[in-house]
Amino acid sequence: MAEPIQICTFALEGSTFALPVAEIREVVRGLSVTPVPLAGGAVRGLVNLRGQIAMAVDLRRRFDLPARPSGQDEVNVVVDAGEGPVCLTVDDVGDVILVPADSIERPPETLRPGVRELVRGICKRDDGLVLLLDTSRAIAIGALRREPDSKP
């Protein structure tokens, strides 16, 4: 019997996603973001986390979801990446739940490819499905297509 893992759920455009709690450093609201021109893709910009500079990745854009309506709340989930902290911007943060490791299944083939490659599993709950984020892939922005018209 595998150990149950603690995951924290978050909302993105009506869907429920989750991250292992162990990967989360903190949750911050209301950060001022400095955009990084030319970075394109899902990079919202840079934020100041008490003197440390972190890249902010908008998960809506990362999943090719419609942009967040202006005025709608956003929350930053800070995770530790290899090179330092990275902020994942989501719509809202939900609960911390315990799930048995063997209840996590492979993501179904029917998931949209843009979503499927960033999800490492799916977990059935009474109130619906929870998609488990593959954090390292989600923040690997280098994998994003480079700007089509950038000069060599």
Place this chain on the structure above:
Amino acid sequence: MADEILEEFMAELGELLSTLERDLISVDGGRDPSEVVAQTFRVFHTVKGTAGFLGFDRLRELSHAAEDLLDSIRDGEVAWTRPVTDTLLQVLDALRVIMETISRTGGDGAEAYAGLVGRLREAAASMGQESPVVEPPPSAPVPVAPAAAAAPPPPGPPPQAVFQPLRAAPKLVRPPAPGSSPPSQTPAVPPPTAAPSTAPAATPPLPSAARPEPGHAPDAGDGGSLRVPVAVLDRLMNLVGELVLARNQLLCHEAAREDTRLGETSQRIDHLTAGLQESVMKARMQPIDNAFTRLPRVCRDAAQATAKRVRLVTSGAETELDKTLLEAIRDPLVHLVRNAVDHGVERPEQRVAAGKPEEGTVAVSAFQDGGQVVVEVQDDGGGVNLEKVRQKAVSSGLVTAEEAARLSERDTLDLVFRPGFSTAETVTQISGRGVGMDVVRTNVERIGGSVEMVSRAGRGSVCRVRVPLTLVIVPALIVESGDERYAVPQANLSELVRVPPEREARLLAVVQGTSVLRLRGAILPLVDLGAELRTGAARRAADGSRSVVVLNAQGRQFGLLVDEVGDTEEIVVKPLGAQLQQLGVYSGATVRGDGRVALVLDVHGLARRAGVLEDAERPPAPADAADLATGLSRRSYLLLRGADDGRLAIPLGEVLRLEEVEPARIEPTGAGEAIQYRGRILPLVRLSSALVERRRAPRAPAGAPPQRVHVVVQAVGGRDVGLVVDSVLDVVEEAVMLDASRARPGVVGCAVIQGRITEVLDTAALLSAGMEAPREAALG
């Protein structure tokens, strides 16, 4: 404990080997071997002792054999010849390999270097039979004991066993002469035949007297310095970086409040932070000499491999540089020297035919220029054959023949730094494999530096490497574009140009679809920052004027059009993640006083992206080749009119900004004069009172006071101070020969600029003297 000894031993050995290498080569250069022998002997002796103690037998044996050879040389039995240098250099190489093996595996490897040891023994014994030397008495080994006492008893073999070979060894090589006194006799006077001229008869047995006690590090007596792990310095630097940020934030909050006590405290913290920052940065500074140590060897090897005769001269070795940066330019320098010997200096017969001395010279010089350190590697060879470079570039597919024909000299030389380029007709073992110069450029640019090449046919070429003094905290200009602020490192900045609407048509133009800036007759490419970053074209200021920041990239100037020019600040540059770094436009990011993040522009990357590096047709400084002959580099000067219509010049390298102010804005304060400047108080020093004129007293204002005066803003001791000057004539870029014999307080010397004798001012000295005087008066 043993680990600590090992660690210290390895660190020390690394340093010893570098100095040793240089000493050995200096003998080839004509230095008296006897000066070098003692030191070299001592090093090998120490290595041997410690290696024995730590159980590294191969290391011990090798240094032992080298020690014996040196012993024979010291005793005059063997002469120091070139093959001796060669063999000893090979020993150094072998020691490096062993060191590397030790740090990798913990053991000193299986390679016994039997051949090398054999050669050493052979060399040492070559004359040993003929001129024997009396062995020191057996009591002599006693000095060895303290080392054993100082260190804990080794776990393995008993101390006796470890140290036994130290003394026993020489006997194996040099058996005592049959007729000499028995070893037990105490003050053994060597028989006259064996007594080398270097050993005075009055001295007790030379070998043991000159032999130092092992375990005493050469620098042990130096009580004034301390070895500090680099990690501690890095941590200190990071903390100071954070402190600078917090200080900036404090000043920001303080400006918003009217609280004099808070103001005083924050001013004090401001000063303390600046002082602390300077001290910590100084602690990380090392003389560039540390990067020069390998060069004589590199030059010698390269010369030998190509059958050339080359002399290496270095100057400015005391120039200091941040340790990280020093490490980063170590390899590029090696490559440049190797390249200068291999491609620059001609073969002896060609040199003689060209009327040059047979021996070529490679000169490596370092000096500080503003916030940068410049290192030049210059050779007196045949210069770069531009035609050959073009052909080669075409044949390697770097450019088309058509493009090659249109390349300017500067652009052609730039091809040398492209990946996959090589001009050597034959691929030698040391260079010419098409890797190297591009790696040099990449490595230098990675640390915010630049490299360029200047060549003159028949006269030689110069590679000029510019690197910042320090990496972490740099002065930067804040510019605004779109709704964001960006930091531009001061090192890349040459001047700021404000273009009022009425002069816009004259100064800014579009030539063949390219925007340009007309600046004192030169035409510079103009890049719109907002357009380049796709955040929208640059906007005008409220009064309709436009702001251009003139930047330097790879020795080439271009204008950057921004919305607004802000303050100069000390910023703490933090690295970006690899994903953002690879955009090539930003070199880092920084947290500003208001807590927001600002991106630091990578000026080279920006220039490359905008295409101004490749496209600029005309080099801005056409006189480069002429400068090369005199070995001078071009600098910018602000020309002023002094007393009696004399000329004064201020080197612009250290100037942060040049401002024009109305005299009425200058306010008297308790400690002199000051103006309100960008929300802060800028203390002022008047040039007319700081510089004591030789011919007459500070001149009285002639006629009406000037409408506007110029303020030269410069950082002195970590804070900005303004120098008030009232008659600016021009800004010129010239290579000048400074006559330092004409120096006087506040003046570094005289030079001819624009055909007139001009006194070059030492603004830092003038400003600090000017700041001291009123402060002392206020205190006293």
